[in-house]
Structures are given as structure tokens and as C-alpha cells.
Amino acid sequence: MRRTLLPYLWPVLIGVLAAIVLINAFPQLVGRPAPPTTPPATPALVQSDDAASSREAPEVRQAEPLTRRQGPASYAQAVERAAPAVVNIYSTRVVEREEHPLMSDPFFRQFFGDELPSRQRMLSSLGSGVIVSDDGYVLTNHHVIRGADQIQVALRDGRETLAEVIGTDPESDLAVLRIDLDSLPVIELTDTTRVAIGDVSLAIGNPFGVGQTVTMGIISATGRSHLGLNAYEDFIQTDAAINPGNSGGALVNAEGALVGINTAIFSRSGGSQGIGFAIPANLARNILEELVTRGRVIRGWMGIEAQELNQELAASFGLQTPAGVIIAGVVPDGPADRAGLQPGDVLLEVDGQPVLDPRRTMSDIAAVAPGTRLPLTIVRGGERRELTIELGERPTPETRRPDAE
Numbered sequence: 001m002r003r004t005l006l007p008y009l010w011p012v013l014i015g016v017l018a019a020i021v022l023i024n025a026f027p028q029l030v031g032r033p034a035p036p037t038t039p040p041a042t043p044a045l046v047q048s049d050d051a052a053s054s055r056e057a058p059e060v061r062q063a064e065p066l067t068r069r070q071g072p073a074s075y076a077q078a079v080e081r082a083a084p085a086v087v088n089i090y091s092t093r094v095v096e097r098e099e100h101p102l103m104s105d106p107f108f109r110q111f112f113g114d115e116l117p118s119r120q121r122m123l124s125s126l127g128s129g130v131i132v133s134d135d136g137y138v139l140t141n142h143h144v145i146r147g148a149d150q151i152q153v154a155l156r157d158g159r160e161t162l163a164e165v166i167g168t169d170p171e172s173d174l175a176v177l178r179i180d181l182d183s184l185p186v187i188e189l190t191d192t193t194r195v196a197i198g199d200v201s202l203a204i205g206n207p208f209g210v211g212q213t214v215t216m217g218i219i220s221a222t223g224r225s226h227l228g229l230n231a232y233e234d235f236i237q238t239d240a241a242i243n244p245g246n247s248g249g250a251l252v253n254a255e256g257a258l259v260g261i262n263t264a265i266f267s268r269s270g271g272s273q274g275i276g277f278a279i280p281a282n283l284a285r286n287i288l289e290e291l292v293t294r295g296r297v298i299r300g301w302m303g304i305e306a307q308e309l310n311q312e313l314a315a316s317f318g319l320q321t322p323a324g325v326i327i328a329g330v331v332p333d334g335p336a337d338r339a340g341l342q343p344g345d346v347l348l349e350v351d352g353q354p355v356l357d358p359r360r361t362m363s364d365i366a367a368v369a370p371g372t373r374l375p376l377t378i379v380r381g382g383e384r385r386e387l388t389i390e391l392g393e394r395p396t397p398e399t400r401r402p403d404a405e
Contacts, residue, residue: 072254075202079214081256084156084185085131086249088206089140089163089177091148092124128205128249129153129177130258131184132288138177139284140248141263142168145175153179156212167291171231173263174284176291187250190257192280195219195236203240203262203276205249215241217274219259224277225359229264232363235277236260242276251278260284299366301394303334304341306358319379324348325358327378339389341378348384349377366394 127144131137138153145151151163163177199219207213217240224235238251242265251260260278290297306325314322327345330337341347347355351374355361368374370393378385 075200075216075254078202078252078254078256079204082187082202082250082252082258083204083212083214085187086156086204086212087129087131087138088154088212089127089129089138089144089248090124090152090154091127091145091150092152093147093149126206126209126245127247128245128262130248130250130261131179131186132189132258134184134186136179136181136184137166137288137292138163138179139261139288140175140177141261142170142173142175144248145177146170151177153177155181155185157185167295169287169291169297172279172283172287172297173230174261174279174287174291176288187252188257189281189285190253190255190259192222192236192259192282195222195253195259195280197221199259200254201238201240201259202252202254203238203242203246203249204252205242205246205262207241207243207245209245217241220275222280227264227266227277229277232283232366233359234280234283234363235263236280238276238278239274240276241274246276258284296396298370299394300368300370300372300391301334302336302365302389303331303392304336304347305329305331306347306361308358309346319346324355324379325361335389335392339376339387341376341387341389342380344380346379347376348379350374365391370394 125144125148127140129138129140129144132139145165145168148165151165152160153163154160159181161179161181163179166176166178168175197219201217201219203215203217205213217238219236220239221237224237225233227233227235229235236251236259240251242262246262247264249262250258251262253259258281260280261284262276262278264277266273266275266277287297305328307328309319309322309324309326311322313326324346327336327341327343327347329343330341347361349355350361350365353364368391370391373388373390376387376389378387
């Protein structure tokens with residue numbers, strides 16, 4: 001029996017397998033639905049509002065693929081361009097020593113005869129400077145050479161010479177020296193209006209007198225003021241290490257161009273804590289030109305003492321917002337006094353520009369030439385008034401009343 005059925009078993013088995021393959025490939029032959037050729041779309045969220053359902057998808061900006069510009073592996077070329085023009089400055093001055101009270105007693109003086117101890121002693125300080133012209137002009141800080149009787153400048157190439165003081169500006173803490181040497185290295189000045197936060201910065205100077213040193217950081221901030229360092233403040237902030245002895249040195253960019261003159265640090269310990277300040281190169285250039293051509297810096301001056309206006313004071317003057325500054329004092333026979341300004345007036349506008357901050361206004365006025373007539377808007381007794389002031393020349397710190405703008 002088995003032998004009789006065996007010839008028919010293989011054809012039947014092959015037929016069943018073929019049927020299974022055909023049904024899987026073509027399910028519609030047996031009434032089954034065909035499998036989808038594409039994945040079903042995700043159902044969209046539909047709002048119940050008919051108008052909203054007809055809105056088109058908003059167009060959004062697709063960011064470009066992120067690309068990073070690689071910085072140089074070394075800043076040696078920038079340092080080589082700038083460092084030769086950065087000098088070390090050694091200043092000395094003679095001060096009078098207080099005499100011991102016993103030295104005025106004739107009994108004690110007889111033991112010394114004519115060989116009394118000297119009442120004078122020598123003080124020395126160190127700092128840095130930057131050569132900015134072929135004529136030998138050197139920019140540094142006023143506090144580096146203040147009161148010096150002798151100033152010695154040492155170049156990186158080993159040359160040393162005495163320097164002449166061309167002029168100083170204590171209110172910006174800048175000074176200009178001149179040295180008489182041939183073939184001087186000169187640094188290039190950059191336009192500091194194009195300096196951006198995050199730019200690489202290199203500080204070059206003579207910290208603690210150890211010799212020329214370079215430190216690196218970035219520009220941390222620009223336009224820093226209200227620090228109480230100078231009368232006119234518009235500092236560039238950097239985290240490049242700046243220490244005592246760096247004052248007057250160069251802050252340069254990645255190309256070796258001068259960004260600013262290193263001036264001060266914020267520190268609780270006296271050492272660098274990553275908060276240093278430099279005078280912008282644009283301001284330094286202007287001060288340099290004024291001191292070289294005129295021997296002093298000429299600034300516009302109103303002759304007032306100003307105070308910031310807070311919400312409480314504004315309400316007391318009948319103002320809805322704390323706009324403007326309060327005139328706390330007027331210099332007798334100064335420009336403001338002659339224009340009719342009085343203590344208690346609230347200064348709202350100068351030359352059509354709103355007054356928001358006493359220091360900012362002082363800086364803006366300083367940039368205007370003396371003799372210029374400017375319209376003022378004030379509030380006196382709750383009423384707005386219009387006045388005109390003719391600016392004078394800002395006196396030197398020695399002759400000016402303290403805090404007068």
C-alpha cells in the first residue's frame with residue numbers, strides 16, 4: 001500500500017508548498033487585503049476650530065550646520081609683532097623723611113655734629129609702557145610716573161635710556177613720554193569700536209619686575225565704568241592675568257595690534273583674579289594727540305555737581321519716572337551758573353539727548369569743544385524749562401572744585 005501511494009506523495013507536497021508561496025505573495029487571490037506598500041502617515045492633530053484647521057504650517061529658520069573656526073596653535077607671531085614695542089619703566093623720586101623729634105633737641109644734636117641723618121629718601125616704582133611712534137613717543141599710565149624725578153626706559157633689545165615727560169592726564173590715567181633712540185620698534189593700534197567680547201587678548205608687561213611677560217585671556221566686557229578708578233572711565237575688561245608692574249603695558253589682539261593700555265585690576269588679595277581693565281586704544285590715541293600737540297587735554301565743562309535720580313527723589317520732584325539727574329551744586333561763575341542753573345534743578349536733556357547717568361553725561365560733555373552753546377531741558381518747581389549753556393574748558397584737577405562736572 002505504501003509503495004502504491006509513494007509516487008503520488010511528492011507531487012502533492014510540492015503543490016502545497018507552491019500554494020503557500022503564492023498566497024503569501026499574492027493574498028488578493030484568496031480575498032485577503034494587499035499589504036501597504038508605504039508606511040501609514042502619522043495622523044495630524046486637528047483643532048476643533050474650523051478656521052484653525054485650514055492654517056498652514058509656519059516656516060521656521062533652519063540653522064546652518066555648525067562650523068567652528070579653529071584658532072592658531074600658537075600666538076608667537078602676535079607676540080613677536082607687539083612685544084618689542086613694550087618697554088619696562090623704572091621711575092624714582094626723592095621724598096622728605098620726617099625728622100625724629102629728638103633731633104630738634106640741641107643735647108642730642110651735639111652727638112651727631114654736622115653729620116646728621118639725611119631727611120631724604122629715594123622711592124622707586126616700576127611699570128610698563130608702549131612705543132607708539134617712530135618719534136619715540138611712549139604711552140603709559142599717569143600713576144606709573146606720578147611725581148617721578150627720573151624715568152628710565154628699558155627696551156626688550158637691551159637698550160636703556162632716560163625719558164622726557166611730554167604730558168599727563170590724571171583724569172584718564174594716561175601719560176606720554178618721549179625717548180631719543182634710533183630704529184625703535186612701534187606697535188600698531190587697532191580700532192577698538194570693532195573689539196568684541198570673546199576676542200582673544202594678550203597682556204604684555206613687566207609684572208613684579210620679573211621681566212617681560214605675556215599672559216592670555218579673552219575680552220570679558222567693554223565699556224566698563226562706575227569703577228571709581230578715574231574721572232573718565234570706558235574700560236575694556238579682560239581675564240588675561242594682569243599684576244602690579246603690568247600697568248602701562250599693552251593689551252593686544254591675536255594679530256599683535258594694540259587694543260588697550262593695561263591700567264588696573266580688581267583684586268581682594270593684590271594679585272590677579274581674572275578681572276583686569278585696560279584703557280581703549282581709541283581713547284589713548286586721542287589723549288596722545290592732545291598731549292603732544294597742546295600739552296594738555298582740553299575738555300568741555302558745565303560746572304555742576306550732579307546726583308543720580310532714584311524713584312523716591314523723582315516722585316518728590318513731581319516726575320513719574322526717574323529720568324535725568326539732580327543738580328546738587330553749581331560752581332560759582334561757572335558755565336552752569338551763568339546759564340541760570342540752580343541747585344535742585346533736574347537736568348533732563350542736553351542738546352536734545354536724554355540724560356540718564358551723571359558719568360555718561362560728563363563724558364559726553366567732555367567730548368564737546370569749549371565755547372559750544374547747547375540747549376538744556378530742566379525741571380524746576382515741577383515745570384519744564386528750556387535754557388542754553390555755553391560750555392567752558394574743564395579746569396585741571398588741582399584748580400577744580402571736587403566732583404564738579
